[in-house]
Amino acid sequence: MTAVSPLAPKTIAVPAPLGGVRFATAAAGLRYQGRDDVMLAELAPGTTVAGVFTRSLTASAPVLWCRQALAGGKARLVVVNSGNANAFTGKAGEAAVRRTVETAARLAGCPTGEVFIASTGTIGVPLDDGKITAVLGDTLRRVAADGWERAARATLTTDTYPKLSQAEAVIGGVPVRIAGFCKGAGMIAPDMATMLAYVFTDANVPAPLLQKLLAAGSETSFNSITVDSDTSTSDSLMLFATGAAGNAPPVNLAELRGFRKALDRVLRDLALMVVRDGEGARKLVEISVLGAASRRAAKRIGMAIANSPLVKTAVAGEDANWGRIVMAVGKAGEKADRDRLAIRIGGVLVACDGQVAPGYDETPVTRHMQGDEIRFEVDVGVGRGRATVWTCDLTHGYIDINGSYRT
């Protein structure tokens, strides 16, 4: 692991044990030496599950399995390995998934449809699943309620720090908790930018409601971030509700308002930690687009700015080059009024009415660009659609990491 990102949170807030969830990890030696690369989460019987997965048309074998298993709505085991993505591994990859799921289900005494798996790492290299199944039995015997940080760490690849978050809420007068972790630093883009994220709650929530909450929450969190515009074949965001908190099962979303807010906070928190660990990132960039024809248009314009290599290198160079923001708005393909476009950087009006702002003084803007959290606000002047997306700068570090990942 390289040096920790300068944008990393100063402390790691590890969640306390959460009813119905236990973890264990193991070193299966798939790719990495001297670290755990298998994460196992054991869930209480009756745990409900929701999931959102990559829209890649070359999705990995584990993603195909999880999509199918999700129909059952129940989960007992999660098995994640790092170091090998088991993606583009053909029929052999599907067989590896089947063997892993079958072994896990037998050991846990549950149906195979309650086992969810994920693999992250190099694409196209056959997965030696025997190394995983060989350690599953022992790993399952060692599960413990306080294994959050080790669990998060076992899933990491090019990440420089583990990403954990938690929140509390109340459902029908009963306090419940939400906690989760995720991994991801590169190949992060719209349409499920997660890589892998696992969120757990001790609340009792039926699977269909859980799925609705997760789908909505992913839009303003993991689907609103980008590191490099590349979409992984393995992106998986899953939410498990163990019911250990003992609340009466809610029957509609209205009863889950507070829970939803807490969940959205955890999802956004985790998503931003991914951007903060963006490969080579030195600056976090928040881009708010307003005045667009619709929310969708605003998001598309925001993503065009967030994915522009010229905008991202300007941020890396601490250069308040707002002309590149104009360029990115223009290429987004969404309605924008050139003569009403307004741009603020760090709150300072830089451009308005189709040109540089009257009396524009670059000094405070340059100072803002020298910080490590950059804010762009872009009003495209045609409607009321708004969206906020996040990205990071494009630096020499990104080239270093990705020009030599496999070798």
Place this chain on the structure above:
Amino acid sequence: MTAVSPLAPKTIAVPAPLGGVRFATAAAGLRYQGRDDVMLAELAPGTTVAGVFTRSLTASAPVLWCRQALAGGKARLVVVNSGNANAFTGKAGEAAVRRTVETAARLAGCPTGEVFIASTGTIGVPLDDGKITAVLGDTLRRVAADGWERAARATLTTDTYPKLSQAEAVIGGVPVRIAGFCKGAGMIAPDMATMLAYVFTDANVPAPLLQKLLAAGSETSFNSITVDSDTSTSDSLMLFATGAAGNAPPVNLAELRGFRKALDRVLRDLALMVVRDGEGARKLVEISVLGAASRRAAKRIGMAIANSPLVKTAVAGEDANWGRIVMAVGKAGEKADRDRLAIRIGGVLVACDGQVAPGYDETPVTRHMQGDEIRFEVDVGVGRGRATVWTCDLTHGYIDINGSYRT
């Protein structure tokens, strides 16, 4: 100007004088010191014109002018400045265009609608057009038929070498010539990746036919290249036919088959020179996609591969990481059959039937990746659509150039 790209042609083949076209350049001092930054091309009376421009919704003032002037179908003067793009300069930018065009038309004794202009450089900085109009009269007096290389050089910004190309053809038994130059190195993407390109022929071709040829030719040349996925606000590709060769005017495209081939060759030649001068480029990458649902789908898949930062950094690292090609195919959003996908690198079959090729030996592929012209061939296994696109690698040089462009 930084060191010349290692991918640059070894010699600059400067076109011989071409009937009906004369050039002159001047140093107006817009941004650069000690070099010419204004290019003027004077065309014989009756010259016809065609043009293809950026699809950016924040197109520059000169682009808006050219689109409008194109309706007349005739051209007498072309005025191009480098150092300032006159883009996002509001009403002031439009006024600058108007003054420049009016001055040029008065000096040349032609209607304003026969003057075409372009500006390239920094966006959002008001253009001091007085500096341009001040030199126009003297520059026009100095036009000469042998000014090709100086003309090409005056339009450059971050380019490391001038880009010129030429070809011959026959129309109705009469030999004709085509020659042109272009500039562009960054902010190069689909939907007119040109930045600026000016192509001239001494053939006699009516404007409507010229426009058809140029629109078609731009698709397989400038619209099939990408350096960084960013689209300029100023992209302009123009073709001028002076008629000096004296051929009888053709009445349909069938009479222009040979001319079209020659034109397509010049356009592709110029477009590839842009990729070869991609900011920081050390390798040229040709990506052929076949087996797609349509030509359009093939091109979209090709561009997804060509724009992927992970693919481009892998090329920079000389890493035959074909898994990233699979990833890019998956994110393109076009139909692909994971289990029939086949990938060749440098002609060697790397993957087929949804997994690594049987007995795959990386040695020859790694050797190919160490060269400076890389070839990917991707069969997505669903249809007969084909397309070829070109890009370059993403290196530390790109970050260096764009992290400090303005400062």
